[in-house]
Amino acid sequence: MVTGCYAQMDPETVLGLAEQPVTIIGNGNKHLLVQAALAEGPPDLVMLMGQIRRKKEICDLPVTRFRGRTRAYLRIQDGCDNFCSYCIVPYTRGRSRSLPLASVHRQVATFADQGYRELVVTGINVGKYGLDLAEQQTIYTLLDRICGDFPELRLRLSSIEPTEVNELLLELMLRRPNFMPHLHIPLQSGDDEILARMNRRYTRDEFAAVIHRVHRTLPSASLGCDVLGGFPGESEQAAENTYRLLAELPVSYLHVFPYSRRPGTLAATFGQQLPGPVKDARVLRLRTLDGEKRAQFYRDQIGQVQRVLVERRQAQSGLLQGFSENYIPVLFPGTTALVRRVVTVRLTAVDQGQAFGTLVDELLEEKPRNEYVAVSNGKGKGG
Numbered sequence: 001m002v003t004g005c006y007a008q009m010d011p012e013t014v015l016g017l018a019e020q021p022v023t024i025i026g027n028g029n030k031h032l033l034v035q036a037a038l039a040e041g042p043p044d045l046v047m048l049m050g051q052i053r054r055k056k057e058i059c060d061l062p063v064t065r066f067r068g069r070t071r072a073y074l075r076i077q078d079g080c081d082n083f084c085s086y087c088i089v090p091y092t093r094g095r096s097r098s099l100p101l102a103s104v105h106r107q108v109a110t111f112a113d114q115g116y117r118e119l120v121v122t123g124i125n126v127g128k129y130g131l132d133l134a135e136q137q138t139i140y141t142l143l144d145r146i147c148g149d150f151p152e153l154r155l156r157l158s159s160i161e162p163t164e165v166n167e168l169l170l171e172l173m174l175r176r177p178n179f180m181p182h183l184h185i186p187l188q189s190g191d192d193e194i195l196a197r198m199n200r201r202y203t204r205d206e207f208a209a210v211i212h213r214v215h216r217t218l219p220s221a222s223l224g225c226d227v228l229g230g231f232p233g234e235s236e237q238a239a240e241n242t243y244r245l246l247a248e249l250p251v252s253y254l255h256v257f258p259y260s261r262r263p264g265t266l267a268a269t270f271g272q273q274l275p276g277p278v279k280d281a282r283v284l285r286l287r288t289l290d291g292e293k294r295a296q297f298y299r300d301q302i303g304q305v306q307r308v309l310v311e312r313r314q315a316q317s318g319l320l321q322g323f324s325e326n327y328i329p330v331l332f333p334g335t336t337a338l339v340r341r342v343v344t345v346r347l348t349a350v351d352q353g354q355a356f357g358t359l360v361d362e363l364l365e366e367k368p369r370n371e372y373v374a375v376s377n378g379k380g381k382g383g
């Protein structure tokens, strides 16, 4: 059984590649996965592929369990209307569609009941949440509602466009102690000409202003960026503009991808496609910067006490592993009974890009949060 963007775009090629009979499920019909898997006769390919571009509702595929995880993921939105010139998503996943509030609430309640401690709210373009529904909800009202109704869950956003990071979001992050101080904001390029050719809707200065504003509001927040290396026509100067912007901005980590030519997109028709080795060199340079950014961000927090959700015992080191509120993966000694609990950990060292700490208090959840304001040095809001 095959599903996903490639299968949606080119099912005939997928069928041709397969040595055994396969069933292809379109992105808009994933709710039919189980039914198709159990079906005895040959599946109806047309029915399963559907017309993704005409889909007006999100495919509701409730997930109730992420095996062995402390963190659950909830997709509240699918599809995208932005048509960035390099991206196949608007063609393969259709227009922006949102999960109704009642479904979101039901799913979050299921995760909370099962003991998940952290929820990552995901989507293709979560900032457009609610615009297709008659419920008068936006991403900001939805997040406020989840944070308020499920105070025991730590909440993160998987990613949000720079144009959608605004006063409402920052106010919410300050006000809600369970909204983690962590944002992932795609940049893609730090060069205005390339940004325009990508059909991104901001300039490098506007992006920089967003990052500085978040950093001023939430100084210890983790700020991640996506960046593409080697877009068609990216000159040495344009690549340098991207590198310099990211080097200078207070971002904590980068997700770097080489530009990949996707048939069916506008950018695939552009001239000046760059050779592989040029793309590789630019990606490598940006990934090196990513390592430096992470290490610096971790080093800046040495001596501070962080609330850490313990996820597992790392086999290699035998140490407990968890994430701080501001998304620092930290290793520290402790008993296995602490897994799935929130504890306080003092960051003590960074070695080869890995943060280490010592346990301060393992009984955090049995004490009022306010006791930790003085030592947390987080957002100054008791969270």
Ligand code: SF4
Binding pocket: 080, 081, 082, 083, 084, 087, 088, 089, 090, 124, 125
């Ligand atoms: S890159 Fe993101 S915002 Fe742009 S079209 Fe693709 S999914 Fe939409």
